Amino acid sequence: MDITFIFFLGLFIALVGVIPPGLLNMTAAKISLKEGHSRGIVFSIGVCVIVIAQTYIAAIFARYLSNHPEVIDILQRVALVIFILITIYFLFIAKKHPKQQVEPKMRSKHSRFFQGLFLSSINVFPIPYQAYMTITLASFGWLEFDQISIISYVAGAASGTFVMLYMYMFFFDKIKKKSFTSQKNMNYFIGGITGIISIITIINIVKEL
Secondary structure (H helix, E strand, C coil): CCHHHHHHHHHHHHHHHHCCCCHHHHHHHHHHHHHCHHHHHHHHHHHHHHHHHHHHHHHHHHHHHHCCHHHHHHHHHHHHHHHHHHHHHHHHHCCCCCCCCCCCCCCCCCCHHHHHHHHHHCCCCHHHHHHHHHHHHHHCCCCCCCHHHHHHHHHHHHHHHHHHHHHHHHCHHHHHHCHHHHHHHHHHHHHHHHHHHHHHHHHHHHHHC
16 A cells, blocks of 8 residues: 555544644644744644554554454444434534633743643543544555554654644634634534544445445
């Protein structure tokens, strides 16, 4: 498998995973706005270091699961239910008015890198997310679990995370000024993505029956 293709797969999947406004991307944007662009980049680099470790762990876990198809079948069905519920929530239930973001208190101006490490390490969502996505990619034959492919995918995931954090830093003013519209469109976008993943999962399950 072409490692460049695998790299961009990892980049795209990480981009999708970091799109929803959350602690990491909003913190990066606020640091950049208040203390300068370079400090926001330093924070983002710290985040990406942990993302590298988390994505690698997820890929290794996915490789283990690929050798135990009975476990994958169970996880696939559980994931399907979760993604369907998420899709329903964001398309029909989620409020269109954004919640007030709580600004984290930053006492030190010399530890943005370590703050990135810490905040990213307590955000464990990328591990199950990447594990599921790598298993899905492998089921389509788009990803193999050899060392080179895993490293290429991990590099893509780290790059995708950094790109999205950078985009939040760059467009932070526009996001603030258009918070209502952005949040409404964001809900539909997330619901659409999880809906597509749900359909793909259903197709995989039906094929295995």
